[in-house]
Amino acid sequence: MIKRIEINYRGIFQKNLAKRIGSDIVIIASRMGQVGFSNGRYSDSPERNGIPCKYFTFVSPDLPEEELEAECGAKLDIDEANISVVLDDTMVKGVEPWGWHGIRPINEKVVDGGALLVVSRKEPSDLLKFIGQKPYNYRLALLEGDASLAGLWVYKDDLTYERILGAIAALDPQIIFLAAVTDYLWDKTHEEHRVRAANEAYEAVQNRLHTVTPSDGIEWPHEVPVLPKWNEFGEGAAVPSVKRGFEIGPRGQSRNPQFKRGTTKTMRPVVRFDLCTKCTLCWLECPDECFDPTSDGLYDIDYEYCVGCGKCAEVCPVKECIVMVDELKFEDNSSPWEFHTRDAQGYITWAEEKKGQERVVYPFVTGTGMEVVPGETVPVGKKLSAKRETRGKSKRAQA
Amino acid sequence: MSDTQLLEDVQLYEREDLLTGCQAVSQAVRLADVDVIAAYPIRPYTEVMDAISKLIADGQLDAEYIIADSEHSQFEIVKHASSVGARAFAGSSGTGWMYGFEALVVTATDRLPVLFLVGNRALDDPGAFGVEHNDALSIRDMGWLLCWATTAQEALEHVLLGYRIAEDRRVRMPMALAMDGAFLTHSQHMVKIPSPEAVQKFLPPYDLAERRLHPDNPISIAPQVNEDWVMELRRQNWDAARRARQVILESYQEFNQIFGNRYPTPFFDEFMTEDAEVVLVGLGTVAMPARTAVRRLREQGHKVGYVNLRWFRPFPTEELRACLGRFRAVGVIDRDCAHGSPDDGGVLLHEVRSCLYPLRNRPVAVNFILGLGGRDVSINDAITMYEATMQAKDAETLDGTVRWLGVRG
Numbered sequence: 001m002i003k004r005i006e007i008n009y010r011g012i013f014q015k016n017l018a019k020r021i022g023s024d025i026v027i028i029a030s031r032m033g034q035v036g037f038s039n040g041r042y043s044d045s046p047e048r049n050g051i052p053c054k055y056f057t058f059v060s061p062d063l064p065e066e067e068l069e070a071e072c073g074a075k076l077d078i079d080e081a082n083i084s085v086v087l088d089d090t091m092v093k094g095v096e097p098w099g100w101h102g103i104r105p106i107n108e109k110v111v112d113g114g115a116l117l118v119v120s121r122k123e124p125s126d127l128l129k130f131i132g133q134k135p136y137n138y139r140l141a142l143l144e145g146d147a148s149l150a151g152l153w154v155y156k157d158d159l160t161y162e163r164i165l166g167a168i169a170a171l172d173p174q175i176i177f178l179a180a181v182t183d184y185l186w187d188k189t190h191e192e193h194r195v196r197a198a199n200e201a202y203e204a205v206q207n208r209l210h211t212v213t214p215s216d217g218i219e220w221p222h223e224v225p226v227l228p229k230w231n232e233f234g235e236g237a238a239v240p241s242v243k244r245g246f247e248i249g250p251r252g253q254s255r256n257p258q259f260k261r262g263t264t265k266t267m268r269p270v271v272r273f274d275l276c277t278k279c280t281l282c283w284l285e286c287p288d289e290c291f292d293p294t295s296d297g298l299y300d301i302d303y304e305y306c307v308g309c310g311k312c313a314e315v316c317p318v319k320e321c322i323v324m325v326d327e328l329k330f331e332d333n334s335s336p337w338e339f340h341t342r343d344a345q346g347y348i349t350w351a352e353e354k355k356g357q358e359r360v361v362y363p364f365v366t367g368t369g370m371e372v373v374p375g376e377t378v379p380v381g382k383k384l385s386a387k388r389e390t391r392g393k394s395k396r397a398q399a
Numbered sequence: 400m401s402d403t404q405l406l407e408d409v410q411l412y413e414r415e416d417l418l419t420g421c422q423a424v425s426q427a428v429r430l431a432d433v434d435v436i437a438a439y440p441i442r443p444y445t446e447v448m449d450a451i452s453k454l455i456a457d458g459q460l461d462a463e464y465i466i467a468d469s470e471h472s473q474f475e476i477v478k479h480a481s482s483v484g485a486r487a488f489a490g491s492s493g494t495g496w497m498y499g500f501e502a503l504v505v506t507a508t509d510r511l512p513v514l515f516l517v518g519n520r521a522l523d524d525p526g527a528f529g530v531e532h533n534d535a536l537s538i539r540d541m542g543w544l545l546c547w548a549t550t551a552q553e554a555l556e557h558v559l560l561g562y563r564i565a566e567d568r569r570v571r572m573p574m575a576l577a578m579d580g581a582f583l584t585h586s587q588h589m590v591k592i593p594s595p596e597a598v599q600k601f602l603p604p605y606d607l608a609e610r611r612l613h614p615d616n617p618i619s620i621a622p623q624v625n626e627d628w629v630m631e632l633r634r635q636n637w638d639a640a641r642r643a644r645q646v647i648l649e650s651y652q653e654f655n656q657i658f659g660n661r662y663p664t665p666f667f668d669e670f671m672t673e674d675a676e677v678v679l680v681g682l683g684t685v686a687m688p689a690r691t692a693v694r695r696l697r698e699q700g701h702k703v704g705y706v707n708l709r710w711f712r713p714f715p716t717e718e719l720r721a722c723l724g725r726f727r728a729v730g731v732i733d734r735d736c737a738h739g740s741p742d743d744g745g746v747l748l749h750e751v752r753s754c755l756y757p758l759r760n761r762p763v764a765v766n767f768i769l770g771l772g773g774r775d776v777s778i779n780d781a782i783t784m785y786e787a788t789m790q791a792k793d794a795e796t797l798d799g800t801v802r803w804l805g806v807r808g
Contacts, residue, residue: 043625076626098625230631235571235639236510237624237632238610241617 002071003059003175004078005168006109007085008095010149010266011044011051014087017148017155018055021085021164028165028176028184029059035068036060043076043098047152050264050307052095059175081109083171085164088147089120090266090327093130094220096259100227103263105132105220112136115171116212117205119143119160122328124210129331131212132220140210143167143201147266159197166198170205178202250300250335252292261288262333265308267324267360270351273298273340274380275321282312282322292337300337303330319384320376323355330354345380352377411658413594420583423551423590424516424576425450427558428488429460430598434605435480435487437465437473441495442528443518443580451488470495474502474515481511482612482620486562486605490516492580494523496534506573507542508636509621510610512565514558517577518584519683519734521772528580529773532682532735535577536711536746542636544574544643545712547682551588553709554578556654556661559593559602563650566605569642579734581773582684593658601657643713666715669722671697672704677788679767680706680723680751681732685776689732692781703785708747720754728763728792729755730784734770742766744801765791769804780804 005025009018019040026036036059040046044053058072072078077097086092086106094103107116113136118127120142127140148160155161162185169178178199185194242254269282276298283291283299290306291299308327316322340347359375378384418426424447428436438448454460463480467473470491477487491499496517506513521531535545544565548554557576565574578584612618624632651665670690672678679689686707696703706722708715723729731752733745741749748766755761767784770776787802 098623098627100624100627227627228631230634231638233631234610235632235635236610237508237621237628238618239622241619244614244617 003082005057005083006081007055008091009053009087011046011048011053013149015046020161022055022057025057028180032180034059034061035065052091052263080111083115084110086118089118092127094263096263110138115139117141117167119145128217131217133217135214138212140212141205162194162197163201166201167205170202248295250292255305260304261307262304265327267308268327269312269322270325270354272321275318275383281315285311285315294337300335303333317386319386320378325354409596410594411597412591415591417587418590419585419587420551420554420578421446422450423555424558426592427555429454431562433462433488434485435463437467437476437489439467439470439473441492443584444490444492447516470499471502474499477513478506478511481513484607484611487513492518493520493534504541510571512571514561514574517575518580519577520580527772530580531771536735539712544572546710547577549686551590563602564646567646570639570646579683640713666710666718668707670705674702675704676702677728677792678704678706678726679730680708682708685732688776688778688781691778696785716754724758726762728788730788731766733768763791766801767804774805
């Protein structure tokens, strides 16, 4: 028997956390007399900010180590997972690996009766708005908390790691059971609060298990692309480029349809077009060329390609004109400029409702995570220049 | 071959001149109307960049001539030039060739038919200008065309043949034309220089067609593809290298039709092999003492011959197998090293033996390593090799024996 656990994580910010969880499942399982090993999906490039990546752990009570490796280790992705861990709930909108495969459902690998474990403050119904349907029942477990984000060499010691181990014990004790988790944490650290965190997560997950049935979730017409045979495409590693130039208006710019990268974002920029001074900075500075010039001199956003880096919000000279907002508040990638053009007042109301009263400042390199500062609603047309010191302070506060 | 030979009223040769191997190549670069040349000096290759720059200065060649800051840049420049549709030329020697290796590899995987001259030079250390073949041989597994010229006339003609073969849309691989440093690159011989009109009849303009990088043809070259695509691309390369054999045969045939029957056997030349029992096989200028030794040994009644291998990649498997399979013993001459390889032999030994392996009655193969670092290979050395190979022909247990010649001690 083989148990497979995949850990979906955000590149850079959660790389070490995912690796740590993956490797410690192996250690705990081996303390239980099982064999196991762990690896990352090699074709991921987890040094890119926010890119969805995977870490895998395989555990078996009865197979020799070599056989377990042969079954699982020689593969670049897994076919199925008993537990899919999701370390940041914005990934429930789907994840896009390196090009050519398109956006894959977050629960693609979850088996019949398996579990999807998501770190989130949302309700199951909030998340199932984005998750594809499966033809069988599986369990959705929510571990309450914010995405634990850190930097290149570290993970944040906010007990996410201990809580995930406790939650896995609750979901499938054949992988690791609770006593093995807590014994391990105690032996390793002699710190009571770590053991307590695992215990509490165990209980929380047991009490908050949600069974997902085939009628739950959305229709996800996802197809695995069929790649051409060696003699069916051009030689010399040459591929057709996107069309040159661009047209004015939404989606006017040519972009690679085979690699969109939009699942990289945890937040998206929301634009108050009525406050825009047409300074062009968002359009100029966007590293992914997501802004499309429109006929009225504004700049539309193609959210399919936006990676949520926040550069536009940072360079925008008008306070509250471009604000980064939780990606899970949005259910589609339609053009905000078209909405605004159709119904300016309706759009402003909608945008302000999405923006809410909180402004989240996301990590800068190795910050301590998100910081929340108060936002404000700006009346139509009243332009307030962005105060650099406000943002500067929050950066310093994190450092 | 005659100066006055006419083909459809075209004069075949414009003149005869005394040229070094490198100067002969520079004349071919002019005749091929090369568009972009990137240069970075290293002996013995330097001679050709000197000669080409003079042709440009004298107004005989209209080309971009770019002096790079290193071989790596030099090779990248011509790779990119080739990708936008320019016929491009570069070259190097020894460690310079190795310094640009990353660019050499991607030129092959990007399937860009640049022609490179490799003036064979020993790899450092110790510093040495002289010939050794390891520099050019280093690309043997990288998807390149690789052949050796033995005379200045051959060198000139193989630049023209090289572009013709490399640019064929069935091939589109980079081409390395190797020449023994000093013994061919720097020695002067009378060379017949073809007329531009005759060359035009043979060599069509370079056309990369759908793979040409141009604003009107927007493509991306060499994207990151990972495991989903690499194997298919390797399969394409493999196929192109196989197809190249047929294109080589066709190209020589066309060349022979225009310039007289210059190359009856494209992949290698056989010398006095009709009734031979024992032959030597080698690459490059070692053919001169070897063929002389054959003449002298023939006078003494020995049935010996010489096989001058011209094409190394693609390796002429079928042709060489059929040829060498007729003999009882084959002495393989290696002007290269493959330390610690099977039987501790040279590179060519392994290629030849591997080629012969499927034969039920294959000849004994023995190996000679000599002439390293530019050391002389004399007629007596060649006679010694023939004698040793003749001794080996009746003793199959000697198969794979390696002898060093001309080494002190």
